[in-house]
Amino acid sequence: xxxxxxxxxxxxxxxxxxxxxxxARLKTLLLEKNITGGLAATTDKLENYPGFPDGISGMDLLExxxxxxxxxxxxxxxxxxxxxxxxxxxxIEITTVxxxxxxxxxxxxxxxxxxxxNVPGEEKFRGRGVSYCATCDGxxxxxxxxxxxxxxxxxxxxxxxxxxFVKSVTFVEFLxxxxxxxxxxxxxxxxxxxxxLLNHKLIRINGGETVSSIVVRDREKGKEEELPVSGVFVxxxxxxxxxxxxxxxxxxxxxxxxxxxxxxxSIPGIFAAGDIRSKDVRQVSTAVGEGTLAAIxxxxxxxxx
Amino acid sequence: MSEEKxxxxxxxxxxxxxxxxxxxxxxxxxxxxxxxxIDVSRDRAAARDMVRRSGQMGVPVLLIxxxxxxxxxxxxxxxxxxxx
Numbered sequence: 001x002x003x004x005x006x007x008x009x010x011x012x013x014x015x016x017x018x019x020x021x022x023x024a025r026l027k028t029l030l031l032e033k034n035i036t037g038g039l040a041a042t043t044d045k046l047e048n049y050p051g052f053p054d055g056i057s058g059m060d061l062l063e064x065x066x067x068x069x070x071x072x073x074x075x076x077x078x079x080x081x082x083x084x085x086x087x088x089x090x091x092i093e094i095t096t097v098x099x100x101x102x103x104x105x106x107x108x109x110x111x112x113x114x115x116x117x118n119v120p121g122e123e124k125f126r127g128r129g130v131s132y133c134a135t136c137d138g139x140x141x142x143x144x145x146x147x148x149x150x151x152x153x154x155x156x157x158x159x160x161x162x163x164x165f166v167k168s169v170t171f172v173e174f175l176x177x178x179x180x181x182x183x184x185x186x187x188x189x190x191x192x193x194x195x196x197l198l199n200h201k202l203i204r205i206n207g208g209e210t211v212s213s214i215v216v217r218d219r220e221k222g223k224e225e226e227l228p229v230s231g232v233f234v235x236x237x238x239x240x241x242x243x244x245x246x247x248x249x250x251x252x253x254x255x256x257x258x259x260x261x262x263x264x265x266s267i268p269g270i271f272a273a274g275d276i277r278s279k280d281v282r283q284v285s286t287a288v289g290e291g292t293l294a295a296i297x298x299x300x301x302x303x304x305x
Numbered sequence: 306m307s308e309e310k311x312x313x314x315x316x317x318x319x320x321x322x323x324x325x326x327x328x329x330x331x332x333x334x335x336x337x338x339x340x341x342x343i344d345v346s347r348d349r350a351a352a353r354d355m356v357r358r359s360g361q362m363g364v365p366v367l368l369i370x371x372x373x374x375x376x377x378x379x380x381x382x383x384x385x386x387x388x389x
Contacts, residue, residue: 035377041324059324079379127363127375136323137363139346140356161322165346210362231362 003029005298006094006103007074008082009241011038012062012284013274014109016291017298018069018076021107024299028074029103031096033081037062038111039238039275040284043154044135044161048181049284058135061284082110085248087267105269105298108245108257109291112238112275112282117149121205122234129211130232134158138233143167146231147214149202151178155235159194160187162233168193170227172200172216174236205232240276252278263294271298312386313370315340318355322346326365329377336388340367 005021007014010032021028030036040046043058052061070076084095085106094101114132116122122130131137134148138161146166148159151173157180159169176199178185188194197216203224204215213228240255250258250266256278263271273290275282315333317340319326333340345352345364359366359373367374369385382388 035325035328037324037328044322057322059327127361129362131363133323133325133363136320136325136365139320139322140352140362140364142346142349142352209360210356 001029001099001101002091003027003101003103004302005029005105005107005295006031006092006101007107007109008085008094009033009038009109009111009274009276010036010066010076010078011109011111011274011287012040012065013111013276013287013291013294014038014107015062015065015069015074016288017107017109017273017295018074018291019065019072020292020295021298022069022072022074024295025073026299026302029101030069030074030076031080031082031094031101032076032078033110033241035078036066036076039113040287042133042135044158046284058284082244084244085270087269090269092269104302105271107263107291107294107298108249108265108270108272108276109274109287109294110241110244110276112240112256114234115237115239117202117234117236119202119204121207121211125205125207125211125232128209129207129230130205130234132234134162134233137231138162139165141166141231144230145170145228146233147172147202147227147229148233148235149173150235150237151175151180151196151198152235152237153180153184155233156180156184156188158233158235160184163191163193166193166231168195170195170197170229172202172214173198174201174219175199176220202232238275238282242276254278262297263290264297269298269301271301312338314368315386316343316368317341318343318345318351318366318368319364320344320346323364325377329365329367329382332377332379332382336386338386338388 004026273294274287
């Protein structure tokens with residue numbers, strides 16, 4: 001099937017690109033390996049996305065973006081995982097598990113997924129106390145003691161969500177300071193049932209059938225401590241969904257797509273937007289902006305500059 | 306679903322805030338699959354039962370007949386329910 005633009009990924013960046021591309025009356029296909037929404041849809045409440053003074057659930061916001069893209073004509077195919085991207089005679093060929101497509105321009109918006117800790121016990125207890133989605137699994141840990149690893153925005157936000165259910169949250173942060181927004185940090189001042197272990201490294205996750213404790217090391221003093229917890233929620237950053245892009249476009253050392261300010265990748269006609277880009281800030285608001293840039297750049301490219 | 310009576314019993318254990326849960330439920334509705342829904346955030350006994358059956362402390366968990374399926378595993382769901 002031939003399209004003008006194919007967008008890979010159905011998170012905020014991809015869906016926004018879909019809105020702009022369709023409104024430009026370009027024949028637009030969006031391929032999503034899972035369901036649309038991306039990582040942002042797993043956020044309990046987005047409080048920093050403009051336009052929603054009382055916050056909005058990630059799921060709600062992304063559902064609205066999907067409807068908006070579809071309304072203007074973006075064709076969305078879910079559960080279509082892209083295997084290969086190949087520039088071929090002024091067109092770009094895309095191979096998925098199910099079939100082949102071709103487009104004049106491609107926007108990569110395949111996003112990122114939560115990074116793993118790579119500590120003993122993490123794989124073994126995944127789904128048995130180790131979780132990467134507090135909004136999904138948090139309610140199963142009612143009246144239990146849990147740990148949240150990582151004190152960035154995600155860690156503190158999801159920790160706050162968990163406190164609706166759990167008995168206590170111990171936050172473990174590798175750095176000597178928290179990187180979350182100040183407003184999020186303030187909410188934990190004098191808060192009961194929380195403990196912060198900054199400058200601590202999680203060494204090991206222990207348990208039988210399910211998680212029973214974690215071992216942390218004080219990075220300054222070198223002292224190790226075992227903490228009894230039933231759950232470990234991991235928020236230590238993101239890794240790119242870029243396996244299918246190796247040897248296609250230039251990636252940075254961590255595997256994110258290298259672009260310039262116009263979202264152009266190393267290959268003409270291929271653009272990248274959102275979390276998959278090599279950059280410092282990964283927010284829904286920046287993904288939306290980059291989706292816009294990429295769609296407009298792709299339109300110009302198709303029109304011949 | 307060709308014959309309604311042929312459909313095995315389907316139970317979906319979920320939590321209200323879980324995006325995957327709501328998508329799996331809307332998928333089943335879209336395909337005309339009847340299912341029972343359990344909110345494991347409210348029903349502690351059901352939550353324990355789910356963990357025991359599936360060995361999982363994560364949602365969604367589907368029970369198709371007696372077979373637990375963890376997460377939105379579309380191809381497996383399609384296969385077990387004979388959906389095309």
